[in-house]
Amino acid sequence: SEESDSDLSDVASVDSDVEKEKQVNYDRPVYKEDIASNKKLLKANMQPGAKRKSGPTESLKLEYVHGYRGYDCRNNLLYTQTGQIVYHVAATGIVLNQATNKQRFYTEHTDDILCLSIHPMKDIVATGQVGRDPSILIWDVETLKTGSVLKGQHQRGICALDFSADGKKLASVGLDDNHSVVVWDWKSGEKLATTRGNKDKIFVIKWNLMDHNKLVTAGVKHIKFWTQTGGGFTSNRGTMGQVAKLCDMMCVSYGKTADVCFSGGSDGNVFVWKENILQKTIKAHEGPVFAMHSLDRGFVTGGKDGIVGLWDDQFERCLKTYAIKRASLSPSSSGLLVQELPAVRAVVLGHGKILVGTVNGEILEIDKAGPIFLLTQGHMNGEIWGLAVHPSKPLFATASDDMTLRLWDYSVGFKMLNFKLLKQAARCVAFSPDGRVLAVGQKDGSFIVINAETMEDMFVQHHRKEEIADIRFSPDPGKYLAVASHDNFVDIYSVLKTTRVGTC
Secondary structure (H helix, E strand, C coil): CCCCCECCCCECCCCHHHHHHHCCCCCCCCCHHHHHHHHHHHHHCCCCCCCCCCCCCCCCCCCCCCCCCCCCCCCCCEECCCCCEEEEECCEEEEEECCCCEEEEECCCCCCEEEEEECCCCCEEEEEEEECCCCEEEEECCCCCEEEEECCCCCEEEEEEEECCCCCEEEEEECCCCCCEEEEECCCCEEEEEECCCCCCEEEEEECCCCCCEEEEEECCEEEEEEEECCEEEEEECECECCCCECCEEEEEECCCCCEEEEEECCCEEEEEECCEEEEEEECCCCCEEEEEEECCEEEEEECCCEEEEECCCCCCEEEEEECCHHHECCCCCCCCCCCCCCEEEEEEECCEEEEEECCCEEEEEECCCCEEEEEECCCCCCEEEEEECCCCCEEEEEECCCEEEEEECCCCCEEEEEEECCCCEEEEEECCCCCEEEEEECCCEEEEEECCCCCEEEEEECCCCCEEEEEECCCCCCEEEEEECCCCEEEEECCCCEEEEEC
16 A cells, blocks of 8 residues: 555655655657667658768777766665776766776666666676666676676666675666566576555665565655565555654665664654664754665765764764865865765765765765765766867866856866856857867856856856857957857857947
């Protein structure tokens, strides 16, 4: 049944980030499997005897990917057996050697990856993607070879995965209306069991570490405890009684006791469950507890408050906290924090360090004794619309839906050198011929001219109502700026006088 978990009459207050995540729509107007039929249609419409020109013989090779998908995912950042880092961006699985900053890529997915789980031996990874008939791909982190393809059981996408503690089974959750739960023999590709998960969105699925037939799912206003019985399941919803208010459950972890489970709530509390009965809550963060990971002795958590916490094995005492702040970053970091105390979406401990992923697309590694190293970063949610390369230096600028302008160095280390917070979503960006000035067109019809070194505004103009589609400086010395809008006008501005001098 889908009745309330709580006997209390009211529920905990909602969080804006959680509400946004609930509303994300993963449906696609066109899927990759439609491309073949579309090609046939185009070919049928070609004039008789007409031939398509062949493509160029040159090709591009992927060298580096900036960023990490943290805005709608959780606990999707993990250490491999050799201490490298595995994560995902767009449709690409990435294995990062943090010592050399070299990346290796798994590129067999056909659409965005939404979740990731690593085998207990830390050598095999499962990744699930968006799709009409979405795939789960099982691949080796060293060879990057596909071992298994699991599909045919889910719709829209795979939102959560987890390997069982014995490594033999894989559990998955789909984005269909019932958020179906499937258990697989991942080596053979055989479906072992399936059931309807919950009408409300499920954020996480987790196997019991001691009992390989038990697992838990958690998400919007619910937590459910499952037992696999043959090809199906029995389930019990979490019973909160008078202990706490009902809220969204964002993450789950088992400790070293078979019947005790811990979940992180959108209200900032950690919920302690014995079987399906809530025992108590512990205040862990200000705002949602987005991430949780069990250790040999204790737990590590991450919250919207930008704090990482180390806890004892019963969640009774917080042993140490780490604040993700600019002042805590090591000088050798590969970039800058865009925001103080960014929300933590993934956290894991291994090889004596804590690995952290943020909502802003940053991956950090915390030395338990001291500094925080920013390893890589990218834009946040939304699309990157603007890209411009510096005319003479190994630099490029990007501008995005996330309302940031960023300056990157691609010569050594692939690091972000500077950034600017914008007031509107960006649509285009251009360097002046001497590289000293940047111009950014925005979604609301305005544009900004910016000092490329200091990122300070030189001037702002807003003469159009619709978005700026393109922006360009005149050739050397960049005396004029052309601004093209969706109003079907191109406005010409004098850069020195900061005034409009013509329209066409």
